[in-house]
Amino acid sequence: MSTPSLNPSRRAALGMLGAAVMAPTSAFAGAVDSLSGRAFGTGWRVLVPSGARLDPLRPEIEALFATIDRQFSPWRSDSEISRFNADPAGDHVAGADLAHVAGAALDIARRTEGAFDPTVGPVVARRGFGPILDGAAPDWRGLSVGGRTLTRASADLTLDLCGIAKGWALDRAAALLRGQGAQDFLFEVGGEFVASGVHPEGRDWRVAVEAPASLDPVLTSLRLLPGQAVATSGTRAQSYDLNGRLYSHIIAPAAQGATFAAHRSVTVIAADAMTADGWATALCAAGHEAGPDLATTHGIAALFQIDDGGARRVITTGGLADLIL
Numbered sequence: 001m002s003t004p005s006l007n008p009s010r011r012a013a014l015g016m017l018g019a020a021v022m023a024p025t026s027a028f029a030g031a032v033d034s035l036s037g038r039a040f041g042t043g044w045r046v047l048v049p050s051g052a053r054l055d056p057l058r059p060e061i062e063a064l065f066a067t068i069d070r071q072f073s074p075w076r077s078d079s080e081i082s083r084f085n086a087d088p089a090g091d092h093v094a095g096a097d098l099a100h101v102a103g104a105a106l107d108i109a110r111r112t113e114g115a116f117d118p119t120v121g122p123v124v125a126r127r128g129f130g131p132i133l134d135g136a137a138p139d140w141r142g143l144s145v146g147g148r149t150l151t152r153a154s155a156d157l158t159l160d161l162c163g164i165a166k167g168w169a170l171d172r173a174a175a176l177l178r179g180q181g182a183q184d185f186l187f188e189v190g191g192e193f194v195a196s197g198v199h200p201e202g203r204d205w206r207v208a209v210e211a212p213a214s215l216d217p218v219l220t221s222l223r224l225l226p227g228q229a230v231a232t233s234g235t236r237a238q239s240y241d242l243n244g245r246l247y248s249h250i251i252a253p254a255a256q257g258a259t260f261a262a263h264r265s266v267t268v269i270a271a272d273a274m275t276a277d278g279w280a281t282a283l284c285a286a287g288h289e290a291g292p293d294l295a296t297t298h299g300i301a302a303l304f305q306i307d308d309g310g311a312r313r314v315i316t317t318g319g320l321a322d323l324i325l
Contacts, residue, residue, distance in 0.1 A: 042190035116282035121160030167277025195224035234265025
């Protein structure tokens with residue numbers, strides 16, 4: 001979602017946060033064409049087989065992202081989510097998109113017992129990573145969604161969907177391309193990817209996951225099956241060290257503090273980018289001990305990179321090991 005250039009949101013520029021990083025395009029020389037742009041304080045890019053005509057789709061892609069920004073950006077006072085946060089407590093009729101994404105966020109909050117918490121915006125802001133400066137302590141149970149009705153228990157409870165909305169935007173963009181007849185492409189928004197079809201060489205699309213900042217920059221390469229999406233949350237760039245303690249843009253809601261133990265990242269592969277995005281956020285916030293247990297319990301395909309006394313320790317769950325090259 002839109003962010004001031006000098007004060008990025010907690011999900012902006014995700015590619016710098018230990019996120020999935022696309023292999024250099026030189027590896028595909030002569031095989032693919034690309035189209036790229038800016039949205040949500042970060043970049044987007046599409047790779048397609050050489051000869052495919054992407055330029056005519058740019059206006060539609062940019063218009064889609066502009067619409068989504070007006071719906072979900074907490075940095076905009078005129079966005080739908082900011083208007084909801086400014087309204088009194090009680091029931092509010094929301095747009096279908098906002099209600100859908102809020103419902104998905106609350107479902108992950110329920111399944112993770114609050115490791116993902118869409119009411120955590122004020123804590124994020126106090127750490128210097130977000131715009132929602134005023135509001136109550138996180139309490140996802142104070143929000144509910146029924147149809148297109150959003151209900152909150154108190155007026156100072158705020159909604160922040162930055163930990164899942166970018167993935168939903170990526171799903172919408174991929175659907176736009178498919179609706180225009182595109183079959184084989186790799187679409188990225190801020191380090192999150194959706195794969196459609198296959199690479200021009202006839203193989204699966206591939207991405208690389210960079211190690212957390214505290215460790216050697218080892219790359220783990222993954223293959224994405226047709227239709228799969230991947231997202232990573234971590235502490236690589238949007239974090240700071242204060243008196244020997246790492247404060248991150250990823251917040252552990254139960255402690256109302258920044259996650260900092262083990263300097264880790266979590267990569268999730270799912271059938272859609274919204275699910276991958278939300279679960280990557282949740283599992284990172286849950287911590288390097290509870291996170292793998294949650295992923296195993298819910299069958300989430302995840303890769304955890306953990307700083308084990310300076311050594312890189314990797315844990316995989318949910319069949320993700322089968323996708324490592």
